[in-house]
Amino acid sequence: MSYCVLSYEIRPETLNLVSDFIRKPVGRPSKTNPPMAPIEVAKNLTYTDHSPIVGLSKTSKAKEACGQLFTIGNVNSTTEEGETDGLDSINQMSKEETKIPLKSVAPMEQLTTQSEIRLHLNSKCPWVNSNRSRVLIGASWMVEEDKRQFLRYPEVLFMDATHKTNNEGRPLLLICGRDSDGKAFVILRVFMPNETSAFYNWVFQEALPSMLGKEHLERVNLVLTDGDSNEFSALENSMLKLLPNALRGRCGHHLIKKTLQKKSIAPSYFKNRVLGEAILQEIEGWVRSWADGSSCLTEEEFMFSKNLLLDELRNNEQLQEVMGLESVGKLMDWVDTDVLPHEKNFAHYMKRDHRCLGEYVTNATEGLNYAAKHSSMSAKPDQKMVTSAGAMHSHDDMKNRERKKKKLRQFEDTPLFLERGNKRHNSDCFKELVPIGRSIMMDQVEQSAGNYVVAQISPDSFCVILDQSHVSRPHGCPAWFKGRPRFRSVNIVEVDKEDSNRVVLKCSCRHKQHYGLPCRHLLSIEHQYDLSDIACRWRNDYDLYAYSNGKEKTMTRLFAELSKVEHQGILVKSEFFGIRLMCIPHFIPVNKSGTGRLVDLGLLF
Secondary structure, X not given: OOEEEEEEEEOHHHHHHOOOOOOOOOOOOOOOOOOOHHHHHHHHHHOOOOOOOOOEEEEEEOEEEOOEEEOOOOXXXXXXXXXXXXXXXXXXXXXXXXXXXXXHOOOHHHOOOOOOOOOOOOOOOOOOOOOOOOEEEEEEEEEHHHHHHHHHOOOEEEEEEEOOOOOOOOOEEEEEEEOOOOOEEEEEEEEOOOOOHHHHHHHHHHHHHHHHOHHHHOOOOEEEEOOOHHHHHHHHHHHXXXXXXXXXXEOHHHHHHHHHHHOOOOHHHOOOHHHHHHHHHHHHHHHHHHHHOOOOOOHHHHHHHHHHHHHHHHHOHHHHHHHOHHHHHHHHHHHHHHHHHHHHHHOHHHOOOOOOOOOOOOHHHHHHHHHHHHOOOOOOOXXXXXXXXXXXXXXXXXXXXXXXXXXXXXXXXXOOOEEEOOEEEOOOXXXXXXXXXXHHHHHHHHHHOOOEEEEEEEOOEEEEEEOOOOOOOOOOOOOOOOXXXXXXXXXXXXXXXXXXXXXXXXXXXXXXXXHOOOOHHHHHHOOOOOHHHOOHHHEHHHHHXXXXXXXXXXXXXXXXXXXXXXXXOEEOOOOOOOOOXXXXXXXXXOOOOOXXXXXXXXXXX
């Protein structure tokens, strides 16, 4: 399998400047482990006019022919504009570098399959060695099939760093995505010297655009990271330039679960342990509902839920008696200092207008990190970087083959009838979808049947109300604990007449924008739907033909055009304008200013 490598190196002229610093920094900087010296010195000298540093960030490609692996070593060709097209090998050659003609280098699409990635990294090379021609700072690499997966599913990127994958103690940064089957895939791997902001800036400002392309990064809608402040700050510095359409997200698990564990709220100190544990679990789920979109879909609902929780913690005397004043104080401090300051980076209402697919945790990278270190073809802490990279590539190659086989089975063995429980669906549209997309559509269709009251409130708008008479209370919690609010679903569906031949229904819940699938509110009005109302990423044939080599390029262009003309709702296929005005909204004042909120609709028959 072909691959592409990007290296970051410094010239030997700078080696005497860093000889007094650490030779091999490991992990994150601290008082006993200062930040990595070479890259910091390189960064500082680069900003001066008299800098002797020449930083190299060049792409290396390789191919295998006649059993011999050729390496591009310091090949420079002059383009028509007079600029240098540098293709520089990632390996660290000593004095004589092997040079080959540029014509013998095949483009990335024509590179033949490799048994493993051969990253020519000399793991025995110390950080400071005047006998070497270059000092390697960092390296990123990407497999061709992984880039194709990114082009198919670029909506959400997950980033996380892990350790103990090589004998140099270098952290390994993984940039991942998730396909339509919910399976995580690796897009890019980076061997880093340590986790400092300086190197993260190189990753986001040079490695990503060089390897993935600036035009493709504009299709990213969300970038999720964990709680690493260096990683997050470097990402923020690069977002406006490289990811103009993307939101910055914090992992909900790290932000909620991990920070709550640090508060050391021990149930053994509760006066009623069973009751206290149930309430603590409900409060954690309450805060998580702000991120996963299970209840708080709008900013108003988020503010109401947040204020209700703070009021419960401050004023509920029975809660303070059961859990203790100290535990309740820790909970209030947790919400005020660890959760709410990051509202714009984890709240669901900030992402509802973007195609983020309900993602709010970085479990994709966590799973891949675990597989990289604990699978049968895993990277070990005593391995050289070349061996570690080869093991990870072998594991990815096996997973890619399994994924392709699974996709072919899904494409060829779609059942004629789809059953779930005692319900059977025979829609032709369902048969063309992947299992996850099919399951989401089944949920929306089943919930739309008889559960909503539809009322036309104007010639071009409808009000869709959930006919819900019973709300369950939190399991195991007493009656005096209110629990998280359950909002009554009231959504407005508007008619958008794009032209004389196209009428589109758009819902205020933004489910279509967020997932690329029609919501239950739209299906309550328009019961007919087809593949034109569903995003291309959920189709069975999309993964097989989009962004593939050879004759499938025509399909790639077709899917790209379909994505560009995708409407933000559902096309009207039946006549429904005969519905008469059946309801009038009633408002009641909720404060002295006279503003009100919609509380009910009086049906007038």
